[in-house]
Amino acid sequence: MNLHELNAYAVAGKVDELNLISLEGGIYLLEARMHGAAFPLSDARGQMLHLRSVEHAREVLHAFPRLPFNLIHTSVHDEMCGLSAGTEDSLRVPIASRSSW
Numbered sequence: 514m515n516l517h518e519l520n521a522y523a524v525a526g527k528v529d530e531l532n533l534i535s536l537e538g539g540i541y542l543l544e545a546r547m548h549g550a551a552f553p554l555s556d557a558r559g560q561m562l563h564l565r566s567v568e569h570a571r572e573v574l575h576a577f578p579r580l581p582f583n584l585i586h587t588s589v590h591d592e593m594c595g596l597s598a599g600t601e602d603s604l605r606v607p608i609a610s611r612s613s614w
Contacts, residue, residue, distance in 0.1 A: 514552045516562070516573065519545055523578045530581040531610070533570050537587075543570060567608060574610055582610040 514522075522528050527547055534542045541564040543554040554562040564570045567584060574582075586604040 514545060515555050519554060520577055523580060528580055530583060532583045532585050534585045579610055582608055584608050
């Protein structure tokens with residue numbers, strides 16, 4: 514899904530939430546959740562849309578309708594400690610889609 518498609522779905526009220534996924538190395542990926550399924554966002558070349566920060570995501574989404582917006586931090590601690598891969602230990606933090614300053 515690209516940003517244009519995401520905006521159309523958001524305007525139609527079909528997007529349940531947006532998740533900004535923080536990965537190791539300062540990489541952020543954006544996904545839309547609709548009807549329980551995750552749809553990663555892609556850029557104009559069809560590649561995964563990489564964002565630099567929460568503020569960069571807010572800039573990209575500034576003209577979109579307000580939607581529930583979460584920052585998701587994945588845990589690499591599980592791999593380091595040898596815990597099972599099935600353990601869901603991500604930190605999920607609701608954030609404002611518009612900057613408060």
